[in-house]
Amino acid sequence: xxxxFFKIFLRTFFLQMFWNYRKMQxxxxxxxxxxxxxxxxxxxxxxxxKAIARNLDAFNSNPVMSVYSLGAMIKQxxxxxxxxxxxxPSEEREWRIISISTANTAASLGDRLFWATLKPFSLVxxxxxxxxxxxxxxxxxxxxHELVLSATIAIVASLLVYNIPALxxxxxxxxxxxxxxxxxxxxxININWxxxxxxxxxxxxxxxxxIFIYSIYVSFVGEGLSADVITKVALLVSFLVLSLWTKxxxxxxxxxxxxxxxxxxxxxxxx
Amino acid sequence: MLELLIACGVLALLEMDTTYxxxxxxxxxxxxxxxxxxxxxxxxxxxxxxxxxELLFIDFVPIGGVVPPSGAICAxxxxxxxxxxxxxxxxxxxxxxxLSWVFTWVEKSLRRYRSKLLPEVEAAIIDEKVSxxxxxxxxxxxxxLAVFVFVLTATSLFGPFLYHIGDKIPQSIHVAFKxxxxxxxxxxxxxxxxxxxxxxxxx
Numbered sequence: 001x002x003x004x005f006f007k008i009f010l011r012t013f014f015l016q017m018f019w020n021y022r023k024m025q026x027x028x029x030x031x032x033x034x035x036x037x038x039x040x041x042x043x044x045x046x047x048x049x050k051a052i053a054r055n056l057d058a059f060n061s062n063p064v065m066s067v068y069s070l071g072a073m074i075k076q077x078x079x080x081x082x083x084x085x086x087x088x089p090s091e092e093r094e095w096r097i098i099s100i101s102t103a104n105t106a107a108s109l110g111d112r113l114f115w116a117t118l119k120p121f122s123l124v125x126x127x128x129x130x131x132x133x134x135x136x137x138x139x140x141x142x143x144x145h146e147l148v149l150s151a152t153i154a155i156v157a158s159l160l161v162y163n164i165p166a167l168x169x170x171x172x173x174x175x176x177x178x179x180x181x182x183x184x185x186x187x188x189i190n191i192n193w194x195x196x197x198x199x200x201x202x203x204x205x206x207x208x209x210x211i212f213i214y215s216i217y218v219s220f221v222g223e224g225l226s227a228d229v230i231t232k233v234a235l236l237v238s239f240l241v242l243s244l245w246t247k248x249x250x251x252x253x254x255x256x257x258x259x260x261x262x263x264x265x266x267x268x269x270x271x
Numbered sequence: 272m273l274e275l276l277i278a279c280g281v282l283a284l285l286e287m288d289t290t291y292x293x294x295x296x297x298x299x300x301x302x303x304x305x306x307x308x309x310x311x312x313x314x315x316x317x318x319x320x321x322x323x324x325e326l327l328f329i330d331f332v333p334i335g336g337v338v339p340p341s342g343a344i345c346a347x348x349x350x351x352x353x354x355x356x357x358x359x360x361x362x363x364x365x366x367x368x369x370l371s372w373v374f375t376w377v378e379k380s381l382r383r384y385r386s387k388l389l390p391e392v393e394a395a396i397i398d399e400k401v402s403x404x405x406x407x408x409x410x411x412x413x414x415x416l417a418v419f420v421f422v423l424t425a426t427s428l429f430g431p432f433l434y435h436i437g438d439k440i441p442q443s444i445h446v447a448f449k450x451x452x453x454x455x456x457x458x459x460x461x462x463x464x465x466x467x468x469x470x471x472x473x474x
Binding site for chain 2: 053
């Protein structure tokens with residue numbers, strides 16, 4: 001059967017549209033595969049009903065990497081359609097195994113690659129470009145209006161850093177998993193994800209160090225050694241240490257900022 | 272008023288990118304902040320609030336159905352409150368954070384509501400009384416309206432309030448908020464550095 005991958009690719013953007021606590025992305029998944037199911041079972045309305053019910057099973061994966069699960073499930077669906085009635089239960093069981101194993105692995109890889117690596121990496125790219133065009137947004141907001149275009153380019157560049165790999169993987173992953181087998185885990189192990197994550201994280205750490213040093217330079221060099229600057233630096237260092245410590249305790253930085261505000265307010269009232 | 276409605280409408284649309292449609296990162300606080308800043312007449316104020324919000328929210332990862340506070344809501348509402356209503360930047364940022372946290376309750380309620388609807392929806396789809404597209408479309412409209420109403424209510428209630436009480440707040444409290452606002456990028460950069468750690472996490 002000739003699969004219209006582009007149609008499926010477009011529909012993957014709606015995967016999470018009916019997200020719910022019972023079966024998570026199940027309706028979204030059905031929406032994605034529905035045209036294929038209609039095509040596969042066009043002369044078998046009873047089997048179509050069963051396939052729809054099957055695709056409404058619980059499903060949860062990373063929105064981008066879920067394509068590695070979808071392609072493999074479509075392939076297995078084609079296999080089910082051609083299977084003789086006696087072998088049907090075992091093929092349906094196989095479909096469920098593929099669905100669970102690929103979705104879980106893709107979720108784990110996708111969350112690490114996209115949410116925990118590429119997203120912060122693209123922020124680093126944004127801040128670097130802003131610094132490169134002399135927009136010191138971390139320090140002040142008094143920037144000449146002519147620089148709006150440069151800032152917009154920086155934002156677009158950071159979006160591209162995230163979206164180009166995401167779009168390539170959505171497209172390639174769908175085909176790879178459709179053509180894949182158990183031996184290459186439905187295309188999931190065609191790419192060395194851990195190596196990519198490691199390289200991006202190491203590069204991200206180095207670039208963040210650079211941003212940190214340059215930010216200190218922009219914020220404090222040339223300010224002189226006044227009591228105000230010394231107080232700022234002392235408090236800054238204490239909160240940086242505190243921030244690393246709260247990270248170990250899994251306390252989000254948002255709460256650290258709120259705590260800082262509370263401490264300063266109490267100090268202001270007391271003094 | 273029309274400007275506010277447009278800003279809230281765009282913010283609600285951008286927020287949809289967080290979970291429901293696309294995940295193109297248009298809802299990242301930096302992007303949302305800059306767009307809202309442009310719409311409210313102060314692009315660089317929006318950009319700064321967006322970058323600060325993103326640095327603070329970088330350690331929230333939406334895995335496994337967890338609903339973290341929305342960075343888009345934080346950046347968007349704080350820009351509207353600051354640039355449109357004229358409240359102080361550091362107060363509006365703090366309020367934006369609280370609103371993003373309150374918004375998780377709205378989001379969880381919508382997810383719970385959809386969970387309740389699910390058996391009915393599934394039966395209707397299987398019986399071909401309704402198509403998955405119709406369900407998806409209705410879900411999109413419902414989510415969009417909920418976000419829009421939340422954003423509009425929150426900003427039109429707290430924006431004027433924060434602007435009017437700004438002058439009445441003691442100067443020392445202004446200094447305290449200003450100072451903690453100054454700390455945000457530094458706390459955020461340290462978190463950004465840690466987020467790139469290649470060491471396996473041990474809980």
